[in-house]
Amino acid sequence: MNDIINLKNLKYSYKKNSPVLDIENLNVKEGEKLFLYGPSGCGKTTFLSILSGILPAYDGSLKIFNTEFIGLKPSLRDQLRGSEMGYIFQLFNLIPYLNVLDNILLPCKISPLRRKNLSLQELKEKCVELANNLKIGKILNKKVTEISIGQQQRVAAARALIGFPKLIIADEPTSSLDADNREQFLKNLFDQCESQNTTLIFVSHDKDLKKFFSNHIYLPEINRVKS
Ligand SMILES: Nc1ncnc2c1ncn2[C@@H]1O[C@H](COP(=O)(O)OP(=O)(O)OP(=O)(O)O)[C@@H](O)[C@H]1O
Ligand SMILES: [Mg+2]
Structure with a gap:
């Protein structure tokens, strides 16, 4: 198996002399x-x-899909993120004036590469399939401001999965779900990732979820900056 991420001596600080x-x-x-x-x-x-290339790291080496991200132009980082990554944000970042369907389709409308040569009709069909798997198929025409937080979280997941990205980055995607829905969400996310051979990086402070994953990393253990 190829490495999708290869990181060496990565350092980051928001402010000088205050490493994170x-x-x-x-x-x-x-x-x-x-x-x-x-x-x-x-x-x-x-x-x-x-x-995901949203923040630039300055030190060390960070190869993603064999491309060195350190020193890479912001526009190229944005392009790679848009075409090959799905990001489930901690606060979802759904677009309030778009309905559920258009929120899910958004990455493919922004990045032509993300469409992987699919027509708009084929994309819509893929979108319906994803939404059904995540149990939000019946709310595709609703405004995202009129659905529950748990539903918003699943819309954010579908938006990350559309267009067969190579890498899904999920930041606390189950924080608003109850235990049953959380396990169901994880199962659906895993099924989708496996069917698309997508790599998943899943972040949480909830140690109960660790048992569902084959690989885990405790960030304070690998981070030489002690908080
Ligand atoms: N935009 C920013 N500017 C300056 N410092 C920041 C900024 N964002 C985060 N930090 C600091 O960086 C550190 C790490 O923050 P980060 O948001 O990555 O933590 P986290 O592990 O995701 O926390 P949480 O579980 O609460 O989401 C914190 O000390 C925080 O105060
Ligand atoms: Mg966080």
């Missing part, structure tokens, strides 16, 4: 499901923002 992350080594293989956990404020969201 300093990680010596991390490799993630294609198709892997990695659970990254740690307490609030330990740097999980910061780390995900760097992996």
